[in-house]
Amino acid sequence: xxRSLMRIGGLLAAFAFLHLSPxxxxxxxxxxxxxxxIVPYSAGGLPDTIARIVAQKVSESLGQQVTVENxxxxxxxPGSEAVARAAPDGYTFLVADVGQVSINQYLYAKLPYDxxxxxxxxxxxxxxxxxxVANAGVPVKDFGExxxxxxxxxxxxxxxxxxxxxxxxxxxxxxKSALGLSIVHIPYKGTGQSIPALVSGDVxxxxxxxxxxxxxxxxGRVKVLAVSTAKRSPTAPDVPTVAELGVPGYDxxxxxxxxxxxxxxxxxxxxxxxxxxxxxxxxxxxxxxAQLDIEPVGSTPEEYGARIRAASEKYAQAVxxxxxxxx
Numbered sequence: 001x002x003r004s005l006m007r008i009g010g011l012l013a014a015f016a017f018l019h020l021s022p023x024x025x026x027x028x029x030x031x032x033x034x035x036x037x038i039v040p041y042s043a044g045g046l047p048d049t050i051a052r053i054v055a056q057k058v059s060e061s062l063g064q065q066v067t068v069e070n071x072x073x074x075x076x077x078p079g080s081e082a083v084a085r086a087a088p089d090g091y092t093f094l095v096a097d098v099g100q101v102s103i104n105q106y107l108y109a110k111l112p113y114d115x116x117x118x119x120x121x122x123x124x125x126x127x128x129x130x131x132x133v134a135n136a137g138v139p140v141k142d143f144g145e146x147x148x149x150x151x152x153x154x155x156x157x158x159x160x161x162x163x164x165x166x167x168x169x170x171x172x173x174x175x176k177s178a179l180g181l182s183i184v185h186i187p188y189k190g191t192g193q194s195i196p197a198l199v200s201g202d203v204x205x206x207x208x209x210x211x212x213x214x215x216x217x218x219x220g221r222v223k224v225l226a227v228s229t230a231k232r233s234p235t236a237p238d239v240p241t242v243a244e245l246g247v248p249g250y251d252x253x254x255x256x257x258x259x260x261x262x263x264x265x266x267x268x269x270x271x272x273x274x275x276x277x278x279x280x281x282x283x284x285x286x287x288x289x290a291q292l293d294i295e296p297v298g299s300t301p302e303e304y305g306a307r308i309r310a311a312s313e314k315y316a317q318a319v320x321x322x323x324x325x326x327x
Contacts, residue, residue: 030090030268034065037258039095040079042072045162045191046209046294050126050256051095053288057279058272068095072190075163075326076100077112084113088263093122093272096259098167102311106319107165109327119259121304122269123276124297126289128254130171130207130228131239136221138204143225143245146205147179154182160194160203163187165324168194168207170315171228171252173322178247198222209254210235210293228252235293252318255311257304273301 037055039048048070055066071079080100086092094100101115113119132143140146150157161168164187176183186203188194191212198206199221207228216222226242227233230251242250258276260269277298279285289296299307 030271031062031064033091034067035062035090036067036069036092037095038069038071038079038083038092040071040076040100041162042190042192043070044212046128046211046254047095047097047256049211049292050294053285054125054276054279057282057285058275061275061278075104075107075165077104077108080104080115081112083259083261084118086261088261088265090260090264090268090272092261094119094259095125096257098255098311098315099165101257101259101308103165103167103170103315103319105312106316107324107326109325115308118262120262120264120269121301121308122258122260123273123301124255124257124299124304124307125276125280126256126297127295128209128256129233129236129293130167130209130252130254131213131224131233131236132175132205132207132226132228132242133198133213133217133222133224134205135198135201135203136223137201138223140223140225143240143242146225147181150181150183155184157204158184158186160186160188160197160206162191162194163189164326165319165322167252167254169324170318170322171207173324174250174252174318175242175247177321178250207252214292233293235290255307257299257307269301273299 037051039051041047051068055068059066071082076099080094083092083094101119104111105115134140134146140149159172161172163169169185169187188197191208194206195208195212197203199216213222217224224236224239226245227239228242230241230243232241233239280296280298286296
């Protein structure tokens, strides 16, 4: 066989290989289409607010749209399961709070996903404060008077939460346990229901992040009594912490992060983590977060993983104290 025929044969073989072999997409080409961030709650709450602010900035940097999709209900389980079952190709992520990655495993007798095995941490996007607020008509001026009222009227006051086992529920039950209070829990399907119930007077008090109550505080419809985190909020420095007011070590903070289905390429996880860090440190996002009492973080996957493990230990105890269990 002469050299010309050999060359032609080699070209034909290479052509056949290209057409028969599956295409290989280099990870540095990611993303080549829109990316989904699934928020396992209805629109308007803290996870949704944070996701939409950051996703817009990440979209600009990636050159592909990052869409935020709300799949609310059932403690965030349907949305979490959808991500756990999604293809680990870097195009589906879960915007998770402590419920999905730290609480539900202790709250539910059976979960359709495993928060440890089914997800890999990407980044802790941000944290926030929870404010203990009361309806404006409640005859108290501060936290001490609220505690005194609750002790004077056991079982007559109530509080709203965004659902059984939510951080709002567990934070309040831990407070009740520490102070020996009898206050009735009224669970709602998210802050989109619990905060209107607070404003209307259907419930006496509630815990809430600032984005859900800012307008009501400004209008005088609710009064702020305390903050649940270890440190005072920089946007509300006059509001004391619960720890300062007599419950040492009390610290409940919403942590909003991003996780991906297990098996998502490490290079993609690292890239998304870097993009989030860049986004939350941008002047536009930092300014918006400051207005909403949100603290930007933008951690590495390893740092977020450590944060999840620490929170899981804490919430295992909080669920036990609350007596909550969903079969």
